[in-house]
Amino acid sequence: MIRSEFLAKQPPLKTPRTQLVPIGPRFGPQVRRAASDPEIRRLTGAHRTPDQDQLRQRLETVAGRDDQAEWAIVRGQDASYLGRVALDDLDRANESMTYKISLRGTDVAGQGYGTEAGEAVINFGLGILGLHRIQLAVYAFNERAIKSFSKIGFETEGVLRHALLWDGRWYDQLIMSVLTPGALDQVAEPKQTGVQQDG
Numbered sequence: 500m501i502r503s504e505f506l507a508k509q510p511p512l513k514t515p516r517t518q519l520v521p522i523g524p525r526f527g528p529q530v531r532r533a534a535s536d537p538e539i540r541r542l543t544g545a546h547r548t549p550d551q552d553q554l555r556q557r558l559e560t561v562a563g564r565d566d567q568a569e570w571a572i573v574r575g576q577d578a579s580y581l582g583r584v585a586l587d588d589l590d591r592a593n594e595s596m597t598y599k600i601s602l603r604g605t606d607v608a609g610q611g612y613g614t615e616a617g618e619a620v621i622n623f624g625l626g627i628l629g630l631h632r633i634q635l636a637v638y639a640f641n642e643r644a645i646k647s648f649s650k651i652g653f654e655t656e657g658v659l660r661h662a663l664l665w666d667g668r669w670y671d672q673l674i675m676s677v678l679t680p681g682a683l684d685q686v687a688e689p690k691q692t693g694v695q696q697d698g
């Protein structure tokens with residue numbers, strides 16, 4: 500059972516070097532700047548910069564939603580905005596959500612901040628929300644992201660071939676997921692066929 504009250508009233512999370520703060524309109528300028536960064540756009544396959552009105556509206560309405568959660572990653576040391584991390588696309592019936600993360604730029608990548616934030620969000624999703632499965636999609640060229648996701652428990656389960664056309668070249672996309680601990684230990688229930696066995 501999903502405890503979606505923890506989505507509607509999303510708690511802040513803490514990691515050794517960062518605070519994860521529920522995102523909102525006050526982060527608008529930083530989110531817009533990051534979304535326009537050419538390298539971030541390549542890594543996330545964003546062909547267009549987001550529509551400004553849509554982005555503002557999303558940041559204004561994200562609080563209180565019981566089908567997604569999104570945090571700003573804020574560095575403890577100097578309160579600077581490092582990026583954002585989210586769980587969205589809640590599938591209540593199948594107890595799953597999708598994980599998304601983007602640091603503000605490559606100036607703060609490679610220092611473990613994204614991995615640290617991701618670990619806190621995955622623990623929250625599986626441990627507090629009660630999700631069974633969290634999935635993500637990542638381009639095969641994004642080695643840093645794949646390593647980071649593997650470190651926090653994601654495993655590759657498939658490849659979408661030629662999912663991205665960027666600067667005239669095709670790139671594959673990996674689907675990765677993490678399941679709640681012990682998920683694969685469950686023993687399948689014997690099927691009830693309704694057929695009586697003789698003797």
Ligand SMILES: CC(C)(COP(=O)(O)OP(=O)(O)OC[C@H]1O[C@@H](n2cnc3c(N)ncnc32)[C@H](O)[C@@H]1OP(=O)(O)O)[C@@H](O)C(=O)NCCC(=O)NCCS
Pocket residue numbers: 539542543582600601602603604607608609610611612613614615636637638641642643644645646647650
């Ligand atoms: C992907 C992302 C969340 C990873 O978080 P991070 O904190 O930067 O990752 P880390 O610093 O923990 O690095 C993870 C691993 O990648 C390695 N790494 C760092 N830079 C690398 C690079 N340029 N190429 C290959 N590996 C790299 C690190 O050494 C580390 O491996 P190790 O633990 O074996 O040493 C973050 O970099 C990010 O948001 N990037 C921009 C947007 C993006 O790619 N989003 C994901 C879209 S699906």
